[in-house]
Amino acid sequence: MSLLLGASILQPAGPAARSIASLWPWLLWASVVAVVVVVVLMAVSMRRRGRLDDPVDSTEPRWGVGFIIIAGVAVPFVVLAATYVMSLVEMRELASGGDGAETTIEVIGRTWWWEVRYPNGATTANEIHIPAGEPVMLELTSADVIHSFWVPELQVKVDQIPGRTSELWIEADQPGQYRGQCAEYCGLQHANMIVQVVAEEPEEFERWLDEQARPAADPEGLAAEGRDVFMSTTCVGCHTIGGTEAQGDLGPDLTHLASRDTLAAGVMDNTAGNLAQLVTDPQSVKPGMIMPPTQLPDEQTEALVAYLMELE
Ligand code: CUA
Numbered sequence: 001m002s003l004l005l006g007a008s009i010l011q012p013a014g015p016a017a018r019s020i021a022s023l024w025p026w027l028l029w030a031s032v033v034a035v036v037v038v039v040v041l042m043a044v045s046m047r048r049r050g051r052l053d054d055p056v057d058s059t060e061p062r063w064g065v066g067f068i069i070i071a072g073v074a075v076p077f078v079v080l081a082a083t084y085v086m087s088l089v090e091m092r093e094l095a096s097g098g099d100g101a102e103t104t105i106e107v108i109g110r111t112w113w114w115e116v117r118y119p120n121g122a123t124t125a126n127e128i129h130i131p132a133g134e135p136v137m138l139e140l141t142s143a144d145v146i147h148s149f150w151v152p153e154l155q156v157k158v159d160q161i162p163g164r165t166s167e168l169w170i171e172a173d174q175p176g177q178y179r180g181q182c183a184e185y186c187g188l189q190h191a192n193m194i195v196q197v198v199a200e201e202p203e204e205f206e207r208w209l210d211e212q213a214r215p216a217a218d219p220e221g222l223a224a225e226g227r228d229v230f231m232s233t234t235c236v237g238c239h240t241i242g243g244t245e246a247q248g249d250l251g252p253d254l255t256h257l258a259s260r261d262t263l264a265a266g267v268m269d270n271t272a273g274n275l276a277q278l279v280t281d282p283q284s285v286k287p288g289m290i291m292p293p294t295q296l297p298d299e300q301t302e303a304l305v306a307y308l309m310e311l312e
Helices: 015-021 026-049 065-098 202-213 221-232 272-280 296-311
Strands: 102-109 113-117 123-125 126-132 136-142 147-150 158-160 166-170 176-182 194-200
Touching: 015 065, 015 158, 015 272, 026 202, 065 113, 102 147, 113 176, 123 126, 126 136, 136 147, 136 158, 147 194, 194 202, 221 296, 272 296
Parallel strands: 102 136, 126 194
Antiparallel strands: 102 113, 113 123, 136 166, 147 158, 147 176, 176 194
16 A cells, blocks of 8 residues: 555655755746736726726726736746746756766566666566665666656656657665656556655665576475476466576566565555466456466466465
């Protein structure tokens, strides 16, 4: 549930989001003033209109052309120009903020999940681990349709366009989890295309990264039976498990599936029961997803889940 709370642009958790959030009060109060002025003018003009049939009172002040030029041209020009300049200053800061980022992470949008690749070969899904307190460069692209990467507490949203790579730096002040969301309509499960940025102390991040680049450990007992089930069903065609013959790339890399918090891109917690449901009836979890159902005898499902839950 914690995934669904927080994630507001008004609670920035990193330097980029903070600088964006600093624009917000200015825009809010400028808009409030504009609305109040317009409403007052409307009220005044309605009162006058009510008296339209009265004879014109030549002693009443007439604002005329001068008023139109000031209120209709000069004031909006000043307000829009000021907003534009403030945005330009902000954009320049945002553009250079990622200079010196030491880690570059590829984030590939897919229907409807996120593939995440690190330079050391570690590949994961729907969770982007980063070291807290330093900028990290993301290379954003898409494998199919246009998606948009947005973690409101950390940065602006950036479209992920097939055949193009866009760079975006992110930085989190403190260790913690920051929820992101696909922000460009991409089909049936667009709303369930959730990404989690996990910021950790740098040493902890390094440990995680080394661990994720390792092949899967050899299973024993029930889990070993589960591996045989995996390798003999459709699973093997679409997923990769490092160190095994499973090298598919249609679905998420499962080498360290058990280390992730959620399944199906943030839709459900990563538990044995949920995993069993996802394997046997994926359409009930995420209607429209391309994963086919895997109908197996109960004991085989149990073994398969035991194997997957061991992939830490
Ligand atoms: Cu991906 Cu919306």
